[in-house]
Amino acid sequence: MRLEWIEDILAVLKTGSLAQAAEARHRTQSAFSRRIAALEAYLGTELFDRKAKPLRPLPNVLAQEAEMRELVMRLQSLEQSLSAGSKSRRKTLTIAGSHSLATTQAPRLVEEIHAEFGLSVSVQSADRDQAILSLLSGEADFALFFQSAQSNEVLGRLDVDVAPMGQDLLLPVAAPPLWQRLQSQPRAPYPLITYPKDVFFGRLVSQKMAPLLMEDRPMDVVASTPLSHAVLQLVLQGTGIGWLPQSLISDQLDQGLLRVLPDPLPDIPLQLVLVRMAKMQKSENAKVWDYLTSKLRLSA
Structure with a gap:
């Protein structure tokens, strides 16, 4: 938890209103509301009962109020102490x-x-x-x-x-031996290196590519990772095909270490x-x- 997040929660507790808390925190109401919503999404739980008037903190928040106030005081004190010891620190x-x-x-x-x-x-x-x-x-x-x-x-x-x-372009690529095998075996399953659906590339590939893949040939999900560089290494070693930004793989494409798969796997403009x-x-x-x-x- 960052100090700013705790201060946001305490501002709502003090004012009983997102609008007044936003003003106290020098933010627009819409931006502050999104900030609280993003914090709740990060924590995986709601913090306030928005149906209540005035806004009512949920029991899990009230139970931690004293600890949050103490923590804010300690962090602010620590920040001031550290700042005092480095007057010439760079931005x-x-x-x-x-x-x-x-x-x-x-x-x-x-x-x-x-x-x-x-x-x-x-x-x-x-x-x-x-x-x-x-x-x-x-x-x-x-x-x-x-x-x-x-x-x-x-x-x-x-x-x-x-x-x-x-x-940029999100390209479907494979190592040359796998690329060659997929071209010579038109009914062979696509061995996929995928991104989880809770990350951006995962949602994008799922929305844009999955229907096309299912129409063309079966899919075999070999591995899943949120990291583009991990996808790249798995594709380079021939484990499966994956979608990668052209900016990330330009050298491998130029050197012939990767090949772009043809239709029906179109690239995705980014x-x-x-x-x-x-x-x-x-x-x-x-x-x-x-x-x-x-x-x-x-x-x-």
């Missing part, structure tokens, strides 16, 4: 990036930000949903991730600024976006945002 900008981007595109962002602004940059590797939660909680300043080029339903419901940074909370427009990181979104484009 750190935090970027939450999806797993594949943390090693492909994020390094360029780090280089550009440090060269232009002299800032230290912390890169958090996270799934798209986790990156969004990091933004909502204030844990990250920016988030860098893929979204479907055809839809941005999730971001459209959030109080965020979204800047397109490039295009859009690379940089995201921040809209309330950060006047923050000290605004110049960094303006620089990145106006002068920098990332591509596959």
Whole structure:
């Protein structure tokens, strides 16, 4: 639990209203409500009875109120003590990036930000949903991730600024020996390396690809992992076929270590976006945002 999350809960307990708590926390009501909802999703449980007027905390929250208040005081005291011992500490900008981007595109962002602004940059590797939660909680300043080029339903419901940074493709690929075998045996099952359905790529592949696969030939799920790099290694060793961003596998494609599978397995267009909370427009990181979104484009 982050200090900010506990302070949000205590603000609601004090005011008995999401609207008043949002004002006390210097946020819009819609953004604060989404922040509480995201926290509840993270914890896997509801914190407040929203049907009650005024808003009523659930028993599990009330039982922890005293401990939360004590914890906030201790953390604030600790933070002040640590800050006092490092007056010359450098500002750190935090970027939450999806797993594949943390090693492909994020390094360029780090280089550009440090060269232009002299800032230290912390890169958090996270799934798209986790990156969004990091933004909502204030844990990250920016988030860098893929979204479907055809839809941005999730971001459209959030109080965020979204800047397109490039295009990519999610490609179905296999190692050459497996690719050759699948072409010569048109009824053989597809050995799949999948993403779990609770991560973005998993939902995307399931929605876009599963119907086509079932029409063409049987599926055999060999392994499942949320990490693109793990999918890549399994595909390279011939364990199965998998969907990977072109930006992640461009070298392997050029070297002939991977081959793109033909129809009926189409590629999926992706859009690379940089995201921040809209309330950060006047923050000290605004110049960094303006620089990145106006002068920098990332591509596959």
